[in-house]
Amino acid sequence: MGIWELRHPQREHAQANVEHGTRLPSPRGRRKAGSHTVGGPSDIDPNPHSTTMSRFYGLLTQQLGTRHPMTDSIDGDASGGGGMLEAARREKLKKIKELGVDPWGGRFDDHEAIGQIRAREGEIEIEPQGDCATGQPPEQHGPKVRAAGRIVLSRKKGKLIFIDIRDWTGQIQLFVGRNQVGEEAWELAQCFDLGDLIGVDGELKKTKTGELTIFAEKLHFLTKSIEPPPAKHKGLRDPELRQRMRYLDLIHTEGALERALRRTKIVQSVRNTLASQGFVEVEGPTLHAIAGGAAARPFTTHHNALDIDLFMRIALELHLKRLLVGGIERVYELGRVYRNEGISPRHNPEFTMLEVYQAYGNYETMMDLTEAVIVDAIRAMESGPLSLRERARVMAGGETNSAEAAKTTSDSDSPHPRPLSQRERGDVGMTLPWGDAEIDFTPPFARKTYDELFVEHTGIRADDTAGIARLAEQIGFSTAGKHPDVVKSFVFEERVEGALTGPIFVLDYPASICPLTKRKATNPAVAERFELFIQGMEVANAYTELNDPDLQEELFASQLAGLPEEESMAKMDRDFVRALRHGMPPAGGLGIGIDRLVMLLTNSQTIREVILFPLLRPEKEGDV
């Protein structure tokens, strides 16, 4: 992590470094420790607001012409390129202050989103008599606009600068001419760096080449960026940097911001769908005395005042079911759960889970709900207010590769996507890209039983215990002493699940591997459970919930009996069993892994792409 090490000393001693920069450099810049300086640090007021220092500095730079503030470093002082880049920016920061401008800006009212400004292109009036002979562009009158954004590109051309600024709805070019903005603003513009946030007032017109442009009349400085940005076109490629510095990723990686916003739209849509069906959202405790509801290792923590060990929740289930007992008949929670387990492209220690319970429903009720939740989420994601940026790009003459960009609606300032018309629904389509492939989400999703799929993918009859055991041994599974259903489940996971590109509901699991599920009345060997598979990933899991308190207690006990000592922090949740004794209505229950759903809907191959801040090992002390 070279950059972390190089950067650190600068930050710590930033002020000192700037002072070093003001020394009269030795002939070739570099200087050894202990060498004398003329007008060294002690002569300089370290207060950056000081006019004394400013004048001194201005004088120096005038006299010296070329200056390399970081080159005369002293021992122990990193003099990397980054330090130079940062020093150059701090120079400009100082100059901005000298100009009487606050480099950290303030409230900036009445600016329009760049996407909206771009949509005003039609308001530009062009006088017909352009003079082609002299190359004079035809007279134009455009609307006065005000925008704010981050500088992402700039092209200096003498007494003229073209600056591209970007906000979260789009990007637009500014024309900053010395004669047009005046001397003061021109001086200010000399202090602009890539990454700075600026505001502009100007007239929306087109350049000779037809580029929609704000011809600046007034410039506003909104915030200085001290850190140099990554390569302006390639952006951040290193996945580690992208995750550690997500803010940079969002600014510079194509599609990163869009993906993040799509996630929020999906989550919003899930809530809308559930609300529209009468479900209410609750917030259960995340600190549990007993971590129940799933088989997973919990994180442990401690409450000091009560002096008790607590667990971060690993599931939402047991508290939601208590609420079912309490009479909240349609209840859900959409929130974070924590599992102290491995990290992989599909696993993050904290992840977002949706659990839904519906009184008097069963797993089939949940199947319909699952389908609705997903289909609605796709429609929401593909419409509404957050596609402004994509639209802006299309209007800028960029590639119109996404059909979605063309059909998004501009009237959508509401937080909720409006219902789409029949025609729009057809346009949106239910097929989404997934790597080189596609996923067809057009409802209804396929529904097949566990046994059907087993035969289909293994060629072995579901009741051929011996044949299944042979195959299991072949794959490398020791079948000795195992229940036939456990063996079958292993083979299913190995040979079937990965092949399920889906979306497909797998129904009716062997009862013995689903202890917390009600069995089919017609066939007690089969549990009323389904899992939804998409691209080999388990996305949803649902049951007809067990509400027999005695059976539940028995199953808890037998489950705990098999656990080794250190894992038996999972204790019997007696209060939960007591709740069941008071009568929990028969119910359908559903769990959806939101991160995985978002992955599938946004064509993200790893969970770290859809979690803004995935867990990483911390940087070493001093590396930041």
Place this chain on the structure above:
RNA sequence: GAGGUUGUAGCUCAGUCGGUAGAGCAACGGACUUUUAAUCCGUAGGUCUCGGGUUCGAGCCCCGACAGCCUCACCA
């Protein structure tokens, strides 16, 4: 936790057989009032992740550590 792989300038990446460290972008100085990955001239920028070892000599070979990624295990 195991195996594989990667770590070079602020960013993106080259670096041959072990022989004094390279490019593009970014930065700095200069020219340029319709550019758009602007162009042109010039300048500067390096603890080759860290620590050992082999060698006359290591970015390169060996050992160890740290971090990312991939696969597997645990799991959703």
